[in-house]
Amino acid sequence: MVRQYEVVRQRIKDLLLITDDNTPVDSKEIVELEMLSDLAEEYELEHYPVGTPSLPMSSNCECTK
Structure with missing residues (x-):
């Protein structure tokens, strides 16, 4: 399943390069x-x-205004 996920992630990256x-x-x-x-x-x-x-x-986050 992890291998399939990695293949899907790579294909998503490839598609993002050819679409806008x-x-x-x-x-x-x-x-x-x-x-x-x-x-x-x-x-x-x-x-x-x-x-x-x-x-x-x-609580470790500082909030600025």
């Missing part, structure tokens, strides 16, 4: 990019969840 804001949303590259991005996101949420920072960790 002017690429039609219905182009095969954008459709593939969206599909692979969704798959990668699902995998990351399951295997690499990002939790809410703990209070001690968040």
Whole structure:
């Protein structure tokens, strides 16, 4: 599964190099990019969840106004 994830990540990187804001949303590259991005996101949420920072960790941040 990790190998498949790495292949998907590389393909996403490749697609990002050949698409831009002017690429039609219905182009095969954008459709593939969206599909692979969704798959990668699902995998990351399951295997690499990002939790809410703990209070001690968040209290180390300086807030400026």
